[in-house]
Amino acid sequence: MDYFFAQIEERENPQFRGKPVVVGADPKGGKGRGVVSTCNYLARKYGIKSGMPISRAYQLCPNAIFLPVNMELYQKVSENIMNIAKNFHYFRALKHESNGWGEKFEIVSLDEAYLDISFCKSWEDAENLGKKLKREIFEKERLTCTIGIGPNKTIAKMAAEKAKPNGLKVIKPSEVENFLDPLDIEDLPGIGPKTGEKLRSLGINKIKELKMLPKEKLEEMFGKVGIKIYQRVRGIDEEEVVSEEIVKSIGRELTFERDTRDPEVIFANFEEIINDLKKEIESKKLVCKTITVVCRFSGFETHSKSKTFKTATKDLTLVEKEAKKLLLKFLLENLKPVRLIGLRFRI
DNA sequence: AAGTTCTTATTAC
């Protein structure tokens, strides 16, 4: 979906149209500590981007419309759209007489999903399917999206990225090389700021240049990720579209309004985090094998402590006790004010 | 020496 959260807000509040809209933390007159979740394209013209500190966004455009994240609403809309896409996909697969191949539908996040449309008989066929899906989503939800189509997940994703917003881009196998070569290395999924910086320090800026690096060199520099990169820059990606991912961990974390050393404040908030997680574990009938407590101190220095149980346990009272012990250790061995606390349960 | 656990780093959305 295009600029999902902000686009939903525009739909719900037509008076926002034509104005820069930023969804995220409260800027508090430039003093806020959160980040931008999503913003519309007008806000992007001012240099605002997802993940940027909200204080920075406020500096760039103090007159933008700053909105809090209304997650319940976005979740509901996401559900509607995923259902549209899923049903659409299912009936297309039936029509094409796919024998179980094409029903795969993978939800990546609230606003992203993969459809395995390998039942299509041609790329034109695939493109038409994309057009129809775009139309259906817009007719039913009044929201635009961008669809990328390619021989594998990586290419499809990158095609969509380049076609945003309200776009549709098809990359046929014969076009993959010409599509990839001129792109920046950071356009490749899996190359983030750190990996990108390391490569840039070698004078590698474009995917075409990245192709010059031998597999061994990439593996030496980045391990398994390096091998993935080697394949991806060559348009190779065998990842399947997988319908259901198994949950491996659930966690919560919280940044305080201001750094604090007050144990009352810290433990009261930790209690809330624990209770929240306990509820989720119980309702989903999960068990807990490992707990990890995270503490971020003043200066953004982040540490974690974890404990693994002999066997996964349902005894959340025990889990709670251990979690509190770990947090206490942090406070005893580090005297700096605390910025963030978090807790994660590994299943 | 091998298997686990702990901790940190990186990425994505």
Next chain:
DNA sequence: CTAACGGTAATAAGAACTT
């Protein structure tokens, strides 16, 4: 003038530890 920086989840790597 520069830095400013959420929350959730996955995966990988290497160190530290048990067995």
